[in-house]
Amino acid sequence: TGRALIDVYEGELTLRVACEEYSQKVLGFSVSGNPTPSMKPIVSTSSPTLTPFEDSDFLLEETDAFLAIDDEPISPEIDNSYYDSEGDILLLEEFLNDDPSSPPLLPQELKVVEPKNKKSSIDEPPMVKLKDLPPHLEYTFLEGDDKLPVIISKDLKDEEKTALIKVLKSHKQAFAWKLSDIKGINLEFYTHKILIGDDFKPAVQHQIRVNLKIHEVIKKEVLKLLDARLIYPISDSPWVSPVHCVPKKGGFTVVENEENELIPTRLVTGWRVCIDYRKLNDATHKDHFPLPFMDQMLERLAGNEYYCFLDGFSGYFQIPIDLQDQEKTTFTCPYKTFAYRHMPFGLCNAPCTFQRCMMDIFHDMIEKTMEVFMDEFSVFRNSFRTCLSHLDKMLKRCEDTNLCLNWEKSHFMVKEGIVLSHKISKNGVEVDNSKVDVIAKLPHPTTFKGIDFMGSFSSSRGNKYTLVAVGYFSKWVEAKALPTNDTRVVCKFLKSLFARFGTPRAIISDRGMHFCNDQFAKVMLKYGVTHHLATAYHPQTSGQVEVSNRGLKRILERTVGEDHASWSNKLDDALWAFRTAFKTPIGCTPYKLVYGKACHLPIKLEHKAYWALKHCNYDIFTAGDHQKVKVNELNELRDQAYENSLIYKEKTKRIHDFKIKDRVFNVGDRVILFNSRLKIFSGKLKTRWSGPFTIT
Incomplete structure (x- = not known):
């Protein structure tokens, strides 16, 4: 029917097959062009065959011939239920005989795969792994006896615990127990924009080679982000950045080597997938929003009785990216190219955007009832009731703006805690002892290389x-x-x-x-x-x-x-x-x-003074004799220096020759040749030995 000719005014349908032409009056259209309803069915519902058009039966013949073809499936993986000739005929009959004045019906026989709507943690609590806690903390659950855990102070009274749990249960939406719980800040409230300079052109970078171990890490990360709807596939972005994997650093430890020497070693707890946005950052207009002064914030926190230390769940991912700028965050991996819906790590203006968003959300609470430094929130007060009231207001604000908190890193109603690597309590601000102990255990530097500064000399007075x-x-x-x-x-x-x-x-x-x-x-x-x-x-x-x-x-x-x-x-x-x-x-x-x-x-x-007087009052003859003695001593000194130089060279030669071992080569032996000129070529990991060669 691709080349069917329909004359609407004459109410005539013309079909051309090969050299033949067939015309038919259809749907009871009048000559005037005004349609007249006709209830006469085009296709009979009582028979699985098509009803002929008056004296012309070419449609019946063509349809029967098509349905008589016994096609083989394209692939054995395709379900045979898709090939239902009788069902297709009935569906076609219903569609053609349908009254055009009524709305079309959905084809019930077509199999439509709906996206899987995952339930939130509140509707379907996940199983989370509980870690060991310090003595002053304990777990409590917002659902049943083992679901939706949170961490509270262990030193609270029973009535205080009851009041705290009641507030936390009334604000379950403010917490996230898994990545898919992140809804993102409302688009009408805040979005992250990436403004590109006029002098920069889009850059498409290719994915670098990675080993099989890193392949699995990238695959797992991409699937996790896709499952949480934080990224989506894209194929036509003008900006493409590569993916890198770096080891997660778990701090320093000190281990002993074979010679019982203490060697500082950095712990690697896993791999972190990072996007190389350097070219995109170079082209982006920089945001200069100021971050809070850490010392002033710590001073305001210190000296209170009760604290609630809260942490944002994957903080940057909670800020949506403007729809026009999402394609600029496209990254390539060994599987496909994807773009972020929410703000990823690595963008130059991400810290400023996040801090500005948090300041806008809690603008009337900061420096009064709470402090905000990036994704770390601290609610403080001297009395339990007042602190609980401020916490309730803060959690309500989180629910209103879809800001999610990390249940595992949030501690409620504690007397002390760690903020920005500093211990905050009623006594004031102290340094975190865990950080100091690691540094104290490091061995003292024993070589100059350990305290060396690199780089060429800077300009000094023009030199x-x-x-x-x-x-x-x-x-x-x-x-x-x-x-x-x-x-x-x-x-x-x-x-x-x-x-x-x-x-x-x-x-x-x-x-x-x-x-x-x-x-x-x-x-x-x-x-x-x-x-x-x-x-x-x-x-x-x-x-x-x-x-x-x-x-x-x-x-x-x-x-x-x-x-x-x-x-x-x-x-x-x-x-x-x-x-x-x-x-x-x-x-x-x-x-x-x-x-x-x-x-x-x-x-x-x-x-x-005595030294100068001694040299001014001198006797010329005594000075001359003394000078002759000095000249003779100088000649002896030079001869002695020459002998010492020869002795030193002989000693150096013996040390060098001691390391040389005689090798006897025979015909047929396979040897490798040291290439001393290889250093002129690039590549530090290239071997300087070439071969093997056979001695003939």
Whole structure:
């Protein structure tokens, strides 16, 4: 009937089959075009066959031929009850013979799958797992003897418990015992909006690869959110963000290793599914709604007799997202793409939205009868009756706005509790001892790496670089803070060194552009200095400089403190400490080896006036003899330093050779080859061994 021609004014139906054309007057339409009711049935209800149109029986033949086809089911999983030829005929007869003036009837034979309406926890209480409670708390039940539990104080009197339970039972709708109990804040009251800047374009990110273990975690989380109607499938969103799984952190504990050393270890209690909304957050206009000052809130809470510490059930999920912005929260996982109906974690403006919503709900109670910090609510008062009255008003407000509280994290009418990692009671504000005990059990740091600060030096008085030069024999270190690292400042620095200490035989440097250029080569040629370049990707070639850099960095770390920008001011002090430190390879300090005498340390300059007078009133002959003795001592000192250097190198060689084991390879053995140049490629987890190879 797709190409049927119906002439409404003539009341004629024309059907074309192949090259034949059939016309028929139908439904008793008059020539004038005004329809006249006709009760003559088009299809006879007394026979399962179709009634012919006057002398033309082509409809009967075509219908009988179609019904005579014995089709095979498309899939064995399809229920055969869908194929009911007799029922379809009867339904078709009823539809065609129906009076057009009456409303159409619903096809009763069609199987419509209605969505499963899950009952709330109040209508069908779930079975929840009860955990062990502290001595001052106990469970009570709002339904029967073991259904809809809540946590109250154990120290209440019988009449106080009765009054409290009565209030809690009258406000069951304010609590949630499972995720599907979340109704969400009324859309007319509050929604979360995501406003995108004009300069940003939508970003579609692909899902990253995850292992099979994480697959099951994501699947379980998605099914849980779908079951609670917090997300829905979507396929045409311009914004798509990937999913990540991170371990849930359950605090620190201290364990012993094989060497009986205490090692701090973080407990992992499960996995948390997170959405990477970084690109969406970059494009979102930021909300700057202020959060409450924690110290002021704790001061207002302290000093009361009774407290009710309440917690929102999956707080962010209770804020609905504006219908126009839901597609922006789309995330992709290994199964499908979904979008959130309610506000998820990870959005940049989510904390501000939630705090503003809570402030709007409890605007007339905050700082008077209760305190709100995100999803943590605290009702307080000095008398039980007054506190219960405020609790009743607060729970009524939760019911009116569809705000649900977490029964497991809510404690009623207690004398003390933990708020924002602080213990609140009548005595005041105290630090949570459980947090302090964990830190106290941590072992003291035994390595410098544990107290190291990372990152390059910040700009200090316009200086960003430090150029270091080291004498390989004397271990003397020269360093200068420079604003740039170009060739000009390098050549100027070397010229000043040559004027003070003379020209060296050779200079070893890396292959930086500030050393490999014509200007630097001309300076080396002018002073007759040989320039050696370190091996590429092998910093051990200029190892002395690398060791000196590390030593200077450690000294600066201990002297600059928190003011990292003052490192250039502390550089001279670091050099002084480095030059006066004893060096094992030379058997003395670099200062003594260069100047032939020990450096006067601050503790030795106690008698400055006497020391200056002694050097002013001197005898020229005595001073000359003394100078000859010092020169001889300096020559002996240098010879001794040379011998100590040879001894140190031999000792280092023995230690290195001790670790080398002789290996005898035979033809046919399979070996692997160490690839020392692999470090130039990316990927820290790549093996440096290639092979195996067969010896031939």
